[in-house]
Amino acid sequence: KSFTACDVAAPVAMEGTNATLLAACGALAGRVAKLEELAAGAAAEATTHGRVLLQTNETIELLTLSEEVVGVNLAIDTLWQLLAAFMVFLMQAGFAALEAGSVRAKNTKNILLKNLLDACLGAVVWWALGFPFAFGARFNGSNGWIGANNFFLAQYNHVPYTTAQPRYNIELVNFGRTGGDPDGLGGVDTGEAGLSGYAFWMFQWAFAATTATIVSGAVAERCRFVGYLIYQSVLIAFVYPVVVHWVWSTEGWLSAFFVPPNTDDRGTCDGVCENLFNGIVDFAGSGVVHLVGGTAALWSAYILGPRIGRFGSNGEVNDLQPHSLPLATLGVLIMWFGWYGFNCGSTLALADGLWYVAAKVAVVTTLSAAGGGCGTVILGMIMRQPIDLAPVLNGILSGLVACCAGTATFEPFAGLVVGLVASWLYAGASAGLKKLRIDDPLDASPVHLVNGAWGLIAAGLLSTRTNTIAAYGNPGPTNQEPTDFIFTDSGHKYWGGF
Numbered sequence: 001k002s003f004t005a006c007d008v009a010a011p012v013a014m015e016g017t018n019a020t021l022l023a024a025c026g027a028l029a030g031r032v033a034k035l036e037e038l039a040a041g042a043a044a045e046a047t048t049h050g051r052v053l054l055q056t057n058e059t060i061e062l063l064t065l066s067e068e069v070v071g072v073n074l075a076i077d078t079l080w081q082l083l084a085a086f087m088v089f090l091m092q093a094g095f096a097a098l099e100a101g102s103v104r105a106k107n108t109k110n111i112l113l114k115n116l117l118d119a120c121l122g123a124v125v126w127w128a129l130g131f132p133f134a135f136g137a138r139f140n141g142s143n144g145w146i147g148a149n150n151f152f153l154a155q156y157n158h159v160p161y162t163t164a165q166p167r168y169n170i171e172l173v174n175f176g177r178t179g180g181d182p183d184g185l186g187g188v189d190t191g192e193a194g195l196s197g198y199a200f201w202m203f204q205w206a207f208a209a210t211t212a213t214i215v216s217g218a219v220a221e222r223c224r225f226v227g228y229l230i231y232q233s234v235l236i237a238f239v240y241p242v243v244v245h246w247v248w249s250t251e252g253w254l255s256a257f258f259v260p261p262n263t264d265d266r267g268t269c270d271g272v273c274e275n276l277f278n279g280i281v282d283f284a285g286s287g288v289v290h291l292v293g294g295t296a297a298l299w300s301a302y303i304l305g306p307r308i309g310r311f312g313s314n315g316e317v318n319d320l321q322p323h324s325l326p327l328a329t330l331g332v333l334i335m336w337f338g339w340y341g342f343n344c345g346s347t348l349a350l351a352d353g354l355w356y357v358a359a360k361v362a363v364v365t366t367l368s369a370a371g372g373g374c375g376t377v378i379l380g381m382i383m384r385q386p387i388d389l390a391p392v393l394n395g396i397l398s399g400l401v402a403c404c405a406g407t408a409t410f411e412p413f414a415g416l417v418v419g420l421v422a423s424w425l426y427a428g429a430s431a432g433l434k435k436l437r438i439d440d441p442l443d444a445s446p447v448h449l450v451n452g453a454w455g456l457i458a459a460g461l462l463s464t465r466t467n468t469i470a471a472y473g474n475p476g477p478t479n480q481e482p483t484d485f486i487f488t489d490s491g492h493k494y495w496g497g498f
Contacts (some may be wrong), residue, residue, distance in 0.1 A: 077349040081199040084345020088206035091338035097331030101324040133241035214293030217442030286405035286455025294449025306439030364415035371419025372399020395423035406459035408471035414462040
């Protein structure tokens with residue numbers, strides 16, 4: 001109103017030469033202009049702040065949603081690991097049925113008791129010593145040969161992880177990392193935290209129990225109970241964990257997951273550490289589990305000597321008939337079922353595309369087992385021999401053992417080929433044991449030792465680069481084709497690990 005009055009009064013003031021009124025109107029006009037300028041600036045600033053606030057709210061909502069998705073992924077991955085562990089543990093029932101059906105009736109009680117103690121005593125030993133030696137702290141006690149940390153799970157303070165799941169990486173549960181524990185998560189940097197340590201422990205215990213049970217069949221009907229318990233404890237506490245550390249720990253000298261000191265992951269060396277990222281391909285344990293268990297089984301059978309009446313004085317081989325082939329058959333079928341947890345569960349997760357790897361692993365496992373059974377029948381027909389049930393059962397197991405190493409890196413046809421060859425290798429090794437007068441009642445060493453070694457070799461022969469990257473990440477140089485994988489730089493390094 002004042003400004004309007006000045007507009008009207010100004011001409012009058014000019015005519016009346018009223019200088020005072022003219023000056024007052026000029027000052028008022030200047031103040032109004034300043035107020036208009038401030039108002040415009042305030043409006044612009046308010047608009048800017050509104051946009052920033054809107055963007056901030058959107059960012060907060062996205063971060064919240066991302067955390068919720070990560071939480072769901074972690075829950076699914078942990079559940080997957082637990083279900084796989086339970087399936088692998090069910091293999092103990094399969095082993096028990098197979099061994100009980102393959103021995104004479106008078107030894108059934110003893111063999112079943114040994115199988116139960118494989119799980120019971122094995123769990124205690126694995127908790128106290130085996131797991132720490134296998135998956136000791138990263139660069140905090142490990143020298144590439146054996147871990148030295150987290151005995152009795154004492155350094156795991158039971159806080160669940162909440163951060164993003166990294167790509168297939170055993171480091172998820174390596175406790176006590178160098179660099180402190182700023183988040184109170186038992187020594188694991190939250191940037192790399194992933195699966196629950198409990199779930200991973202369960203899965204690895206089931207593997208350890210399987211390794212020990214392999215020996216049980218080789219010493220059937222002639223091993224004292226206390227002696228077997230001592231042997232089993234030493235195997236789970238001091239032998240098997242060392243090999244696990246070599247191959248599946250991020251510090252192991254043969255590990256495909258090896259992460260050098262002063263790096264956070266496989267991709268931060270800028271090429272300097274490239275050669276260190278190549279290791280042995282043993283996805284589900286052809287070497288780590290079956291070659292170790294089969295070797296222990298062979299030495300056990302050799303040291304104990306044959307059962308009374310197994311070999312005649314003139315070199316003849318006497319068959320000591322199993323008392324229940326139906327029970328043995330049921331045991332193999334249970335083991336076949338459990339093997340899906342054994343192989344598929346070795347993805348350790350389903351997120352980040354690993355669900356596809358797990359599905360393909362199931363197909364490869366099925367074809368390899370089928371190839372093992374069919375291969376035994378084909379060999380019998382070629383040799384013009386009666387088709388016997390026991391060799392077919394062991395042929396199936398041979399195919400399952402051999403596919404473990406490359407089950408994630410094979411194409412399905414390779415699984416069938418590996419199973420076929422495994423059944424023939426089993427037949428030859430079983431005949432060789434008889435020639436050497438080594439009594440292995442369940443043919444544990446021909447099945448597990450021979451085909452564990454064959455599985456490692458087959459992983460080098462038949463793996464493709466695409467499948468290897470999907471399961472392990474980039475193994476090294478990227479300029480070779482899958483068809484010449486074995487003859488290139490990365491192929492040589494995998495073979496060097498074997």
